[in-house]
Amino acid sequence: MRLPLKPFQLHHSGVTTLRRLSLVAHSSPPLPDPSSPISKTLSLLQSSDPSTWPSNPSLRSLLSSLTPPAVLKVTRQLPNYQDALHFFNHLKASSDLSDSIPLAFQAVLEHAMRENPGSPGKLYELFQLSKDQSTPLSVNAATLLIKCFAQAQMLDEMILVFDAIDEELIHTDVVNLVIAGLLKWGRLDDALKLLDEMFERDSCYPPNSNTVGILFSSILNRNWSGRSVTDEEIHNLVSRFGEHGVSPEPYWLTQIIMRFCRKGECDKAWTLLHEGMNLGSDVEVASCNALLTGLGQHRDFARINLLMKEMKEKGIKPDVVTYGIMIKNLCNFRRLDEALEVLEKMRDGELGVEPDVFIYNTLIDGLCKVGRQEEGLKLIERMRFDSKCEPNTITYNCLIDGFCKAGEIEKGRELFEQMSNEGVKSNVITLNVLLNGMCKHGRVSSAMEFFGSMRGKGVKGNGVTYTILISAFCNANNIDKAMKLFDEMQKNGCSRDAVVYYSLISGLNQAGRMDDATFIVSKMKEAGFGLDIVCYNMLISGFCRKNKLDKAYEMLKDMEKAGMKPDRVTYNTLLSYFCRSGNFTQAHRVMKKMIDDGLTPTVVTYGALIQAYCSNDNINAAMKIFRDMNSSSRVRPNTVIYNMLIDSLCKNDEVEVALSLMDDMKDKGVRPNTTTYNALFKGLQQRNWFEKVLEFMDQMTEQACNPDYVTMEILTEWLSAVGETEKLRKFVQGYQVSASIA
Template sequence: MIKEALQFFSHHLKRNTSPHSTTLNKYLHCLSRSSCSDLSLKLLLYFISKGYTPHPFSVNSVISYLCNLGHLNSAQNLANSLFRLGFSLDIVTYTALIDGHLRNSDVANACLTMKEIVCNDNIVPDVVTFNVLFRRFSKDGMVKELLAYMSLMWKVCMPNDVTYCNLIDMYCKMGDLDMGLRVFKDMTKGGVLPKFLVFTSLIDAYCRVGDLEVAFNLYKDMHACSVLPNVVTYVALIDGFCKQGMLQRAEHLFRKMLKDGLLPNSVVYTLIIDGHFKRGNVDRALEYLSEMLARGIRLDIVTYGALIQGLCAGNKLESAVEVKEHMVKNRLAPDNIIFSTLMRAYFKAGNLKAALDEYKESLAQGFEPDIVTLTTLIDGLCKHGHLNEAKGHFSKSKANEVVYSALIDGMCKEGEFSQVQMLCKDMAEAGIVPDKYIYTSWIAGLCKQGDLVEAFRLKNKMIKEGIIPDLLTYSSLIFGLTNKGLMIEAKQVFNDMLEKGITPDYVVYDILVRGYTVQDDTVRISQLQDEMTKRGLIKETTDVDIRKL
């Protein structure tokens, strides 16, 4: 068709003849819709100069082409020139200009163009024009503007499914799901049948906030409205159920998806594999991996990451390393998340050298250490007694509360409390407030050093700042007091902990027992033994001496 159009124009240009207007318009429109839009524009201007009156299709095709290129001034000038020549612009022309302005993020001029339409008695905006505006308003969260133009829309035309989709999508992105659902119900009451995008937008939004029952009911409504869900719909639902640990329902949807004739992609398999790993179902996760490979679905970076993370969490570090090697053989480079996961696993396994090798490899691959990597590195080095090396990797500009917490915990274990105070000052200057974990590490370190006055001062300070001490905080204070032989005070702190509704564990009882053992207070030991038995922390027996536990 393009070749035919080019031959047509070549023939008339060579002979300087005027082609029939219908045929001319047909071929101009053909060129505009193809890769020859620039030529179409030149030909249109040439024939206009020869007195030719273009068809609206041709004009609108060229104006749309200019708008798509971002040449709004040229498109507007062409429209103005045609108007002066007596050519009547129609709603399609104005809609193209509005769309062009919005593509350039020029909402103000798009609205001015819409105002021109409204003020023009010869042109009435249609639902397409409004939907072009609504799509942008929805994307930018411009609620007032969308509702204002919606009021105008009702005066000239009825909203369609695309209109409602834009409105629902906006409310979903804003997190106002009640309004989104309300619009959905108004839509169905008004006789507008919701289509795939409306359902999927709502389902995805409800899955993200964890309201799976509403999401699943919408999924059932889809079938009732004869709207078939696709892979995107199933991904949203399966993701939601996996995150809630509801793997049976996720697998039920997976089977339903297959029954509907939809082929699962790598995203679907990765969600279920990751879900099983997080529930500790390593074998089941690997079964889905085998099924995924049998279907010829390639593993992507996200799937590899889920496998490595799941295997590391299941203490299968060797298998995780094999997965990384398989990944590299398939010419897929690990990302920072994978390197950090393996670093953490090596640190946990006590293999400091391998952990640092992973870090060095990530740097060699060109990755800049992010917060996760820095936290993993600093925490691992501190726990392996390499505090000075951990300090060397600390960066104020990159640090957040988690990085500070890891380094402070290491310093507290080494008794470097003056540096802890300096770090806390740096945190305050950066606008970061010390959290419960930082205070507890600090208190535990002070108690270990025997500085109980400072430990209790910090405990009072954290309470004053609205941070509630937890079991570990109280256990640290009780440990410090028992080490000093202050058993009356230790028991008072223990009772205070109980009054605060904190449930004691075996460790805190053991601290008290050891303290009373030093004082040979068998009565207190027996009382604690009875309490532990009632709480199910030790088996009920008369033959066991708790001092030997």
Template structure:
């Protein structure tokens, strides 16, 4: 029957064109076949070829019939059969997916699958696959979904219905969510090779990593990374894998070693896949911080070899920073050349990194050459230097004591007008001038700074205060600070510490104590301030005040370090208060610190000068028991003490121990002490034996050595030995001092050896 033979119906169609729902009901009751044809005509959109959204009227009709009838009556519903299986309308996989999704539960969906199978001798497997896909979705939303999914999966196998890619990934995600990873792996293993595409593998790897099945994930990933892999990795693979590999702490274990990760990323590069630039840069930075700079170099350099990979400037900058800190300047240069060859234009940060670390390595001229090349556009694009680069260069010049060049660069900044000097610029120049002793110029520059409207900060104040104190002008430093206070620029702990140290240095302890009291009212003192004050008081011999400050320091919660204890022990020794010094030695061990060489040497030296040899030897024994290795100063002090009290045998025993059982060989001072003592005791044979021993062992004698021998030879009138000794002194190029000349000039001319004396003097000229 045609539409034209049904005039009444046609006229109704014209009247109801704007009322589509009424039209559907009318045709459905009067002529179902015409209804189907009409729906097909009005919903068809040839230009798009998309039936998913355009066929909603038919889908709605089918769903309505399926939901309003039980599944037994579906097979006998003639209208349903026409909608589903009519030749005039081709049911697509997308239609089946939409219909099944609207059925509400997986049981109804499974019945619908059976309906599709029963109405065709050779059912369309593709349609059945999409129906099962929807059934899986419905099952996962109901209680007991795990069992329902497993039952549906088993049913699909029994019916021989292949899974869609979306079904596979959906099931893998569902089972992965509840840690049923074995089910996910079984689904993957049972797939045809063509179904194991990149997307499916990505989903499986993601679930395996989430479940901490790292070895399984790496195994799947390794298949994708093979040189001729059918399904290679893509950007999603990298986005899934690398966050887990590069942040092992977050996942509570290291999946791969750094070496393995580098090799893995290079494999990604061979497949033309590159990680997210931010994450990659962060990892390069991490490698450099962990001193794995060679690993970072291998990775970045390796990825830059692959054409088409978007290696970006921030990643290169991260590696440049690491190379610079490790002083690998040739590799920095090579990386810059590689960047230019690959079309990666350095930015201001790149050049700032290079210039900064060249300055820190005192390669100032190289930094200046790079700066000029940058301005001329010889390194990639033409770049205008910013204030940071100018300040870096000025600071480098000042630290290299080329302050005048730094000042010239500051003037150039102003003339060119690219960027004006700021507080940092002036601070660098003021510091440079202070360090070379140009205090007046530094103060003039400070005045210029204020006139130019550049606001000084506390660093500016501290720099000038430090410069003035360093050159013994603590009073001027304090006056300057008071002026700054009047302008509202207050100091900090560094300011007060510098002033206190300055006044201690000029032995104005009362002023230092006054500043300490003032500091306590403005900012809490730190350990450095206490140490500075204790050091100053100890040097001044004010040990009662030292004890008071020490108590104050402890009550403030600070513990002296070994350097602080050493300063106090030295102060008490100078005041002949050995009991106090030894009390501090005991305290050092009580608080868990270890005495060092300085501690013991100070005490041994004091005991030796006091001729308390017994205590000195006891301290040496304690020193060795505490695993503190004695130094040549330790042994030299003891030998000197033994010689002073006439214990020559004991001195020689210590000397022999140095030569045999210790790793501290005697030096010139030790030999001189023994030679001088032996000479005073008229033991010239022993003295000359030691003299020959020191030359044989490569210890250079000095004028004191020769003077001791010359004096005794003069006293004994051993002229021939003296002349030979003069020849030895000339041979060893040991210059005589005024004592040598005094001894020889008083002796040799009297005994007729003026010519020999003249030749001796001429030889040194």
């Protein structure tokens, strides 16, 4: 494997590891027999000068009797690196000892590691010496160098060592070391090139289970520093390993399946698991659980049932987690009765697994979310007596939340007291659930009292707590209290998130305190949060209501600087402002700009213009907008628009046109409401068209459109004046009134 080399540079990282390796590399063997050739050789070497070794016949004789492993032992037991190096050079000069040279060089490396544990540069010098002298590397020597260079981040030098090994000596474990070194420092592509060589059909070093573990432990690690690895690459790698009869260990298989499912790649996860099953790999229940979770999130109940069946066929026994996942999926999709059936089978021993507190909590939470909190409450007793499970904080939090959302705040408080009496510790979630319930049902004062009592017990609020209270006081138009809580939040060390800023800005905007809203916006930006389009629109609307168009335009410019374009709400807000101001020229310009920006006007857009023209007694212009709306846009007029036009037409004594609009409503399937009929009754009263009034009274009855006090005021005055109070009585009782006229 030839990789481009960088200029040689010593790296000082991994010094501690090198020191450890040096200690491991050399361990003193038991002392040999003094009469053995090894002892005699050592004694002779240490008692004579290295310069005399070539001419010493006794040494030559002893060395010729030593095997290569014995030479390794002799070199290792020399007292220091320099003596070992002298001995190695002596062996190099003896042509009849060439077989022992690789092992002697290995011992020299071990001496160098022991004496210079923090200096990989010395090892590199020795490696260069071996290359210059054409000294072949033993596999063990190469392994030592590869480990040391990998730890010191000398990756190019590590590759040089790997390339220097005789191809016949390379085996899978050596290649695994090189791949591990490359992956450790993020050089994924180089590692994959080497892996390709392992995948070759006639490779002398095919991948093994260690290869799989090294690869996936790196690329699936959260601290992975290399380039991102795609799901497709991971899937292909697993498949290629499978072709060599190797599959990821159960832990890594589970991690890969979880990754695929989180990204919505359940098909890949399904294929991967089944490839492992078909290869006869050790597929564990955890991997199946990971896939079941993903399938549940995508409502793939067909494959959930199929996988459960296959698990049974393959002898993979579902555990409590498996059934917990199944119950959670059923609860998430409101199939509570089926979830309860699974629980019954678990309790009866039919499934061989006892339900745990997680399963009960999942069911209780599911029941509470669909308004069946009373059933959830009964499960507490069953979990205690049938399954010997004690309810915990989560159990009570689910129940309290269910009752509070149903408006049963007192029942929530009772459960809170029961929780305390049983020694189940409450937490900030308990606090927030109760506060939210109280605030949503208008009990803000009680919420503040409860908050104070909980703080007295040591349960401090968090950002969510303050957001609930601030929103509640804003909705109650108690902005001063909301601002006080906002300041208190920071003093108590609760970080302010974007939600609490939005809540306060919304409250200030509703209260018309736009200067305060602008101040909070500046604080929000200082905290590093940006406004979204909803918040900008809210502020623009607030400034328009206060007739501060210049401030509204400032917000518009700020929004565009932040990279956001005005949407329909923005344009409708500005258009409504100009309509209310009677500036129809500018209103039409806004509408044109809206269309130019690719936004279709909405019923609100047309409604603002029509209402403005009607308010200015320009019914002809309003009708023109209405006709344009019908002919050139896909926006259908709604009841509100018809009501504005009918009311304005009747006030201008154009009752015939108003009646034609009633026919138009019927043709277009737009249902009139009480306001529609009230406007028409006023117009008909002016004309004294009594028969028409009775006709429309019958329509109201047929359409179950109930009269209001305005209807009754109009009809009582008119029908009483003409002596038809009986018809009014029948109309109120829901009977037809136009059958006969006195």
